[in-house]
Amino acid sequence: MKNVFILIGAPGSGKGTLSKMLVDKLNIAHISSGDMLRAEITKGSELSLQLKELLSEGKLIDDNLMTEMINTRIQQEDCKNGFILDGYPRTLQQVKLLDKMLSQSEIKLYAFYLEIDDDTLIKRITGRYACANCGAIYNKYTANPKKEGVCDKCSGTVFTTREDDNIDTFNKRLGTFKAELQEILAFYQKLGILYKFDATLGKDKMQEKLLEIIN
Numbered sequence: 712m713k714n715v716f717i718l719i720g721a722p723g724s725g726k727g728t729l730s731k732m733l734v735d736k737l738n739i740a741h742i743s744s745g746d747m748l749r750a751e752i753t754k755g756s757e758l759s760l761q762l763k764e765l766l767s768e769g770k771l772i773d774d775n776l777m778t779e780m781i782n783t784r785i786q787q788e789d790c791k792n793g794f795i796l797d798g799y800p801r802t803l804q805q806v807k808l809l810d811k812m813l814s815q816s817e818i819k820l821y822a823f824y825l826e827i828d829d830d831t832l833i834k835r836i837t838g839r840y841a842c843a844n845c846g847a848i849y850n851k852y853t854a855n856p857k858k859e860g861v862c863d864k865c866s867g868t869v870f871t872t873r874e875d876d877n878i879d880t881f882n883k884r885l886g887t888f889k890a891e892l893q894e895i896l897a898f899y900q901k902l903g904i905l906y907k908f909d910a911t912l913g914k915d916k917m918q919e920k921l922l923e924i925i926n
């Protein structure tokens with residue numbers, strides 16, 4: 712039976728880090744809805760302009776369109792052992808659409824909720840930057856490269872920030888995230904598959920807890 716992990720957490724709560732742990736442990740596909748949308752934007756398709764505007768304003772993409780994109784993605788070969796959904800579902804409607812989509816599959820479903828306070832989030836988001844060459848993530852307050860201005864992983868010297876990682880857009884994204892959070896958590900709680908993580912715990916403790924759950 713394949714494992715499917717749903718990661719629920721505000722922007723900056725560490726869904727990417729937890730995903731990486733799961734990928735390393737279980738060799739399953741990591742599906743980030745935000746990354747999918749950003750990739751679509753770079754294609755210059757008809758949809759790109761529309762998506763670009765929504766993302767830069769911190770607004771959500773239509774539930775059906777997002778679900779369709781995810782549905783196409785999970786049919787791919789690399790998802791056959793299982794996959795991680797990072798950033799999807801984000802609304803109660805998406806939760807219901809996903810539930811329907813997976814209802815015929817033989818899967819074991821986990822919903823992981825990363826709990827974190829707003830102040831920590833703001834620091835993580837407004838300080839976040841990445842190496843333009845390899846994508847390694849840094850933070851100007853808490854995690855700069857060992858040598859200033861030089862990427863630890865690939866020695867690149869050009870860095871970028873995400874357009875939506877500014878305080879105004881962040882506040883909107885956080886508000887959007889919180890809008891239906893309780894209903895989403897209640898849905899998975901009722902199914903008995905909700906696991907809560909303290910997202911400020913640090914990588915080692917998070918990994919420990921993760922292993923306890925999946926083993």
Ligand code: AMP
Nearest residue numbers: 722744745766770771772777798799801
């Ligand atoms: P993220 O990288 O997960 O923070 O997502 C970046 C942006 O992509 C969000 O602020 C939304 O505009 C859009 N987005 C990502 N996932 C979803 C989703 N499941 N439903 C609707 N919009 C999404």
